[in-house]
Every structure is written in C-alpha cells, then in structure tokens.
Amino acid sequence: GQQVMQIPQYQHVQEGEDFTTYCNSSTTLSNIQWYKQRPGGHPVFLIQLVKSGEVKKQKRLTFQFGEAKKNSSLHITATQTTDVGTYFCAANQAGTALIFGKGTTLSVSS
C-alpha cells in the first residue's frame, strides 16, 4: 500500500546546531501533518500543511510542503535539549486513513 518515507531515522546534534527531517511520498498528497513524540510520551500534533509550496513557522520550527505536494520537511534552527524526541510526518490522501512515516528520532547533547 501507500508508504511515506521519512529520513533520517536517527539524528544526533550538538545543542545549537540545526536539524532537518524529510518526508517523501510517491503519490500526491492532499495535505500533510507533523507530530512530535517525547521520550516515554505520546505523539502530539504540531501542524498541518495544505497548500502547494506552503511554509509555516512555529518559533524555531519551519515546516515546508513541496510544490508537487509529494514531500515535506521540518527544520529546527538552533536546537535545544527540549527538542529531543521523535518527529513523525503523517500523509493524507482523500478517503484513506492517515499514513504515518516511521519517524526521525532526534537527540541533542549540551
């Protein structure tokens, strides 16, 4: 079935470095959602992107939806220890259930 590829699977950075995770689909998406799961916690919804080429910002987090609506990225500027966790993208195709990527686990050392 439909799959969403998310890379990298793991990323370790020094505090203050930037971080990016990428999400790719083989088919055009109606929209894409991003979630964050802290260690030991549950996924929490961050944002939804709907329009082609859309860019949204939440403080140090920048979310982008590709022009072809087949890929998306999450960029964190100047990471902090509070950013640790696993970031999931979730792809939306009309009429089907959300499809979650396998996630990118971010660790940050101070």
Added chain:
Amino acid sequence: DGGITQSPKYLFRKEGQNVTLSCEQNLNHDAMYWYRQDPGQGLRLIYYSQIVNDFQKGDIAEGYSVSREKKESFPLTVTSAQKNPTAFYLCASSIGRIGGDNQPQHFGDGTRLSIL
C-alpha cells in the same frame, strides 16, 4: 479537561489469553483509532472507526478485534491469535473527515503490553 484516557498503563498477558485495552474520549470526536508502536517501526494502524457501530481494518488487523458501541469508547482486544503482542498501543481520536481529509489526531498516553 477534555482528553483521551487509556487503561491500564501496563498490562501483562499469559500465553493463550485474550486481553482488552480500554480507550475512552470526552472530546466528542467521531473518529477513533488504534495504533501499535514497535521500536523503529513508527505507528502502524490496527483498526479505525469513523462513526459509532462502524469500523475498518488497518494495516495490521490480524489477531485484533474492536467494537464501537458508544461514541466515547473504542476498546481493543488482543486475541491469542496475535503471536507477537508485546508492544506499545496508542489510541487516538479526531473530528470526522472534512472534504475527505483526515483531521489532526489526539493521542492517549498508551498501554504497554507484555507477555509473561
């Protein structure tokens, strides 16, 4: 406070036993979901329900069963047919689809199931 409550937090199952995981929400959401999470596997959909008295299989429904008799409740039974049930189980809910699109999901705290 509105939210999703999963119970128990930890559950142990003996070989050959069925166990039922509880999920209750007071968000007045129409849609509810069950996911299984294994290390490095992300979230895999077991079952979902868009409305009371209706539910659909997800990607890994074998060995599991659900019911949706009330809007607020979506219990998951892990049957003895599920040969590898040890995992973290997450329940989620959302408002119904809008224009065919799934809406953001709210998750419970999860239940960790282990085999004795």
